[in-house]
Amino acid sequence: MKNDIDPFADVESSNERKGDMDEVVVSRFGSGSIRQALSRWWMMLVFGGLGYAAALYYMSIMPLKTEAVAVLEVDIKQRQVMGEELETDRMSPELVLATTASKLTSPAILAKVANSPEVQALQRVVPPEFSFKPRYWRAEDELEFKPASAVETVEIVDMMAKEWVSISGRRNTSLIDIKVKHPDPEAARTIADTILRVFMDQEEESKSGGASAVFQSLKQEAEAAREDLEEAQNSLQVYVAATKLSEQIQVARAELINLRQRYKSKHPKLVQFTAVYKDLNQRFRIEIKRASNTASEKAFWLKYSEQLDQLDAKIKQEDDHLGKSSDEWLSIAQNALATRAHLLNARITQGQQLYEKLTQRLTELDVADEENVDDYKIVQSAFIGLAEDSLRLIYLAAGTVLGAAVGFGFAYLMGVIDFKIYDVRSVEEATGLTCMAAVPTDSGFARKGNWKPILQREPHSANAEAIRNLRASIVLLGRKDRHKFLLMTSAQPGEGKTTMAAELASVFAMNKEKTLLVGMDLRKPRLNAYFPSIDDKIGLTEVLAGQNSLDECIVPSGIDNLDVLPSGGKCPNPSELLHEDELEKLFGDLRSRYERVIIDSAPLLPVCDTRLLTEFVDSVVLVVRSRKAPVGALLRSIQLLDHAGKKPVGVVINGLKVSGGSTYYGYKGYGEYATEGYYSD
DSSP: OOOOOOTTOOOHHHHHHHHHHSOOOOOSSSHHHHHHHHHTHHHHHHHHHHHHHHHHHHHHHSOOOEEEEEEEEEOOOOOOOOSTTTOOOOOOHHHHHHHHHHHHTOHHHHHHHHHSHHHHTOSSOBOOOOOSSOGGGSOGGGGOOBOGGGSOHHHHHHHIIIIIEEEEEOTTSSEEEEEEEESSHHHHHHHHHHHHHHHHHHHHHHHHHHHHHHHHHHHHHHHHHHHHHHHHHHHHHHTHHHHHHHHHHHHHHHHHHHHHHHSOTTOHHHHHHHHHHHHHHHHHHHHHHHHHTSTTTHHHHHHHHHHHHHHHHHHHHHTOTTSHHHHHHHHHHHHHHHHHHHHHHHHHHHHHHHHHHHHHHHHHHHHHHHHOOOSEEEEEEEEEOSOHHHHHHHHHHHHHHHHHHHHHHHHHHHHHHOOBOOSHHHHHHHHOOOEEEEEOOSTTSOOTTSOOOHHHHOTTSHHHHHHHHHHHHHHTTSOGGGSOEEEEEESSTTSSHHHHHHHHHHHHHHTTOOEEEEEEOOSSOOHHHHOTTSOOSSSHHHHHHTSSOHHHHOEEOSSTTEEEEOOOSOOSOGGGTOOHHHHHHHHHHHHHHOSEEEEEEOOTTTOSHHHHHTTTOSEEEEEEETTTOBHHHHHHHHHHHHHTTOOOSEEEEESOOOOTTOSSTTTSSTTOOOOSOOOOO
């Protein structure tokens, strides 16, 4: 079965438990500080005027610079030259653009620009020397420009590199902007165009000369590769006969071994084949000696010559051309021959491949030179940007805006370091509590001795609406019996808690709720001033001291349903009267008599009286006066109440500035109420 929802159900316990776990975070950088900064609009106005004046002064000491812009397009090509000495890495487009930008501002280019006839003909090149004296206070000779012909080239180059010329690439394009800033528009345009012309001329010369140099270098490399290939081929020809004989010897040796196994040494067939094998051996020895004596092959055979010579001497000494020494000589010579032939064949293969690549690249370069494609193209000659009048407006606007921004910064800083409560948002940001009402207190609240509830005198005023809002906020806290005893207090004296307590009690009474207003500020009683007809000689002090009964001290206020329990006579130490037993008896008696009990208690920070009462009340409301209460004092008060076991249900902000003459604070100018007067009791 679904439970009925009571709109006045008591949600205090859950909300309070949640509130106990929440940390209060003081924000001094939120929208409240921004609004406070905007309220100091005069600071932004003053600093904006100062910024305008500063811009005027800046323009009077610094000549305005016009900007000429020329546009160059880079045709990015991926070229690669083959060869051990000329092979280069491929450049990324970003690197190509950066390299081009560096070339444009190189000292060589700028020197040619400075010495060019176009620049030398300019009469307004070097501006007058800098001075803090405004232009209208200087003599005519102090404002004159120097012609380019009267200035050293080094000086012009230095000014172009450091002050006048800047190069920038356009994102995601191959375009480069050459920008020249100069006080004279004609000088700016001429310098920009001359930089483009000098750069294009230099690149054209470099390109034609560079291509010829590359072609000649590749041609020389190709010729060297061809000569090396021919040398290897000629060397291989030296071994043609020896190679054939080596192959025949291998076959004959196998046949000789076979015949020796089949026949005896005197057999005619064996004798005949032995002579043939001996002849092949002798001819092979002759070919090897001839090849090893060739000029191109001596270096290779040098490491074998000593071993072969020793075996030759041994063969002659033994007179056996078919013996063991002869076989050893033959084996060494054949192995060396095979190694040399393999090296020469590999050299020939590599030489042929390199020669083919080089000849192909030479053909490509020859075709490229004939095509003569430009790598750079002038997209736009130099043009002048903003006119001088437009620049003046920009400088003045920038100075004004910057000055206003500085003024706002100072105003914002003042709001940050000013730890006071100004409006609803600032009190909520500082405390984390709900603002139950914002009271624009002014002359609508009657003074002491002539007090009358605002709802009776001015029921349609903003003050009356604020009191109604306070009552509505308390009603919405929960059931009446759960919030019967309501304690009104503040961090410091003079924040208006007594007025708020009296007005709140009166609005409950007018709503036909039997209400009691209790003056529990025993140190500085204030309620008596609101009700001068009430005898303040007896009251709460006498009740707690047991001198008078409660019925003797409670008096009617003159307002229907509203009674008053005044503070009574002064006592030297009020905290001694606030015994737990006496308070428990008092509050128990009052609970059975009244529907609402509004308590005006002492401030929290000066004395401890209020903390002794929190155990017996249902709700605590903090009254905060705008532009007086420091945030630290307010937070300390909340901390003291937390330690006493009673977190405030909300705050009432008093004395706000009314903006725009709004009749109801909640709908117009909520956070910025103005009133010259406020009630401080």
